[in-house]
Amino acid sequence: MTSQTATTNRSKLVVESSITDKKKIRGKVKGTILGPIIALVIFLSLWQAIPILFDIKPFILPKPTDVLQAAIDDWHLLWPAIQITVTESIIGFIISAIVGIGISILLASSRILEVSLYPYAVILQTIPVVAIAPIIVIWFGSGFNSIVIISFLIGFFPVVSNTLMGLNSVDKNMGDLFTLYNASKWQMMWKLRIPAAMPYMMSGLKISCTLAIVGAITGEFIAGIGGGRGGLGYAITVAAVQLKTPYLFACAIAGAIFGIGFYLLVSSISRFVLKSWHESAMKVEK
Amino acid sequence: MGAIQKEVVSFKGVDKIYNTGTVALSQLELSIKEGEFISFLGPSGCGKSTALRMVAGLGEATKGKVEVFGQKPKDLIRNSNDIAYVFQDSNLLPWRTVLDNVVLPLELRGFNKNTRKEIALGVLEMVGLKDYLTSYPRQLSGGMKTRVSIARALAAKPKLLLMDEPFAALDEMTRQSLQMDLLDIWKKEHTTILFVTHNVYEAVYLSSKIAVMSARPGRLASLIDVGLPYPRDRVNSEFTEYVDLASQSLEHSLNRKELV
Numbered sequence: 001m002t003s004q005t006a007t008t009n010r011s012k013l014v015v016e017s018s019i020t021d022k023k024k025i026r027g028k029v030k031g032t033i034l035g036p037i038i039a040l041v042i043f044l045s046l047w048q049a050i051p052i053l054f055d056i057k058p059f060i061l062p063k064p065t066d067v068l069q070a071a072i073d074d075w076h077l078l079w080p081a082i083q084i085t086v087t088e089s090i091i092g093f094i095i096s097a098i099v100g101i102g103i104s105i106l107l108a109s110s111r112i113l114e115v116s117l118y119p120y121a122v123i124l125q126t127i128p129v130v131a132i133a134p135i136i137v138i139w140f141g142s143g144f145n146s147i148v149i150i151s152f153l154i155g156f157f158p159v160v161s162n163t164l165m166g167l168n169s170v171d172k173n174m175g176d177l178f179t180l181y182n183a184s185k186w187q188m189m190w191k192l193r194i195p196a197a198m199p200y201m202m203s204g205l206k207i208s209c210t211l212a213i214v215g216a217i218t219g220e221f222i223a224g225i226g227g228g229r230g231g232l233g234y235a236i237t238v239a240a241v242q243l244k245t246p247y248l249f250a251c252a253i254a255g256a257i258f259g260i261g262f263y264l265l266v267s268s269i270s271r272f273v274l275k276s277w278h279e280s281a282m283k284v285e286k
Numbered sequence: 287m288g289a290i291q292k293e294v295v296s297f298k299g300v301d302k303i304y305n306t307g308t309v310a311l312s313q314l315e316l317s318i319k320e321g322e323f324i325s326f327l328g329p330s331g332c333g334k335s336t337a338l339r340m341v342a343g344l345g346e347a348t349k350g351k352v353e354v355f356g357q358k359p360k361d362l363i364r365n366s367n368d369i370a371y372v373f374q375d376s377n378l379l380p381w382r383t384v385l386d387n388v389v390l391p392l393e394l395r396g397f398n399k400n401t402r403k404e405i406a407l408g409v410l411e412m413v414g415l416k417d418y419l420t421s422y423p424r425q426l427s428g429g430m431k432t433r434v435s436i437a438r439a440l441a442a443k444p445k446l447l448l449m450d451e452p453f454a455a456l457d458e459m460t461r462q463s464l465q466m467d468l469l470d471i472w473k474k475e476h477t478t479i480l481f482v483t484h485n486v487y488e489a490v491y492l493s494s495k496i497a498v499m500s501a502r503p504g505r506l507a508s509l510i511d512v513g514l515p516y517p518r519d520r521v522n523s524e525f526t527e528y529v530d531l532a533s534q535s536l537e538h539s540l541n542r543k544e545l546v
């Protein structure tokens with residue numbers, strides 16, 4: 001009898017503590033969402049107030065409402081520009097993902113290749129893209145192709161360095177297990193090294209997706225317009241020359257919103273891919 | 287119990303010196319016969335894992351010779367499924383389900399799909415995990431993971447099963463039930479088992495022979511024949527005698543280290 005009451009008491013306790021846990025979690029979620037929103041509201045209000053208080057002209061510092069107005073007024077220009085930049089960065093990103101992963105697998109499958117080529121990949125990475133962009137324009141013409149290539153070049157390296165690290169960080173015991181069953185090099189790669197590298201690969205892709213956008217916009221600064229229609233980067237240069245500052249802000253903010261969206265998309269793809277096993281993807285469950 | 291029992295593993299004057307200068311094994315002489323359950327018992331760092339890895343062809347002797355079924359281990363694993371290894375932690379692939387983990391050795395050896403599933407289901411049933419085929423390792427308890435890794439080792443029907451402290455991380459209850467299961471499997475499959483442990487009770491409960499090792503340099507301190515019939519009774523006075531005997535040789539090997 002006594003032991004029974006003890007257990008019911010204990011289960012009550014457990015239930016209660018799980019309720020408080022839930023409350024705590026809900027409170028945490030509220031905190032993590034509410035906090036940034038409050039910060040944003042304060043930021044926007046200050047931004048709105050300062051030009052009014054100090055009588056700053058819109059072409060120096062436009063108010064949020066000016067920016068919104070400019071976006072609405074010039075939507076027929078802004079929307080095509082967004083579409084172009086989005087297309088360029090997504091293509092650039094996909095190429096950097098495919099080429100990056102492909103090259104990593106190639107390098108990782110041969111020690112000699114890796115040792116002799118990886119240093120050059122690092123050196124290539126340290127060359128600022130702005131410096132090689134003109135050459136790319138000379139080779140591939142101004143416009144879409146060059147911009148995609150620049151976006152690819154910027155996004156490429158994080159994929160390679162992360163994937164390579166993953167492919168080379170296989171647990172020793174797991175490697176031994178495969179050796180014990182006389183696994184071929186090919187089996188080691190596809191059944192062990194690539195799956196083990198997945199989390200690394202995904203974090204490389206998360207970095208490179210935002211870089212691909214930076215690449216596309218930078219590319220548009222330099223490779224400008226090709227075929228008559230420019231993206232956000234081109235729109236920004238034009239707006240700057242014409243002192244259409246509110247529109248310039250609208251373009252920049254559109255780029256940022258796309259960047260966030262793209263990052264969230266890639267993150268959720270990565271979470272889906274890693275769902276079955278990776279710990280950082282499991283935190284949600286805990 | 288004929289006099290001409292087939293030799294499965296032989297260590298002949300084996301030294302192992304790692305390139306860090308650590309002498310892990312020194313002059314190891316040991317012969318293991320078919321059907322034996324032999325435990326390597328010794329303090330941490332005495333070279334138990336090193337010895338086991340050499341039997342599996344995962345490490346080379348610096349001096350001397352290790353042979354399994356009269357062959358070099360490296361050659362043996364290249365063209366047969368005779369050796370299986372249960373690692374110190376369960377060493378499951380986290381991205382594969384229980385079934386797919388158990389199937390792995392067969393997959394690597396090129397068995398066809400139906401055969402490997404059939405075999406895997408058989409061994410998973412043997413270790414009592416038939417209901418967890420689609421679970422991932424992270425969803426299993428420590429004991430269940432150990433069972434999966436034993437099932438994986440058994441999948442390719444090895445003649446020699448190497449086990450490196452498979453139960454070290456488990457609680458006493460789980461450990462005891464797995465020990466009983468292991469003995470059942472040993473009887474049923476007629477495998478030779480090389481089992482590493484630093485638990486004296488475990489060694490006495492399981493083994494037909496205990497190889498007590500001493501540390502630094504790792505060498506064979508004594509070889510104990512455990513002459514108790516299976517299944518063994520843990521509270522029996524004879525059992526306790528063997529435990530004492532093994533503990534004494536273990537202590538002796540430790541003391542000798544201090545004298546040096």
Ligand SMILES: Nc1ncnc2c1ncn2[C@@H]1O[C@H](COP(=O)(O)OP(=O)(O)OP(=O)(O)O)[C@@H](O)[C@H]1O
Nearest residue numbers: 304305306308310329330331332333334335336337
């Ligand atoms: N790869 C290695 N390189 C250098 N030294 C090593 C290596 N592996 C093991 N050693 C050393 O060899 C000795 C024996 O190691 P081993 O792992 O065989 O011990 P063990 O008996 O299995 O110990 P434990 O019970 O802790 O697992 C130790 O001193 C260890 O530091």
Ligand SMILES: [Mg+2]
Nearest residue numbers: 334335374450
């Ligand atoms: Mg060990």
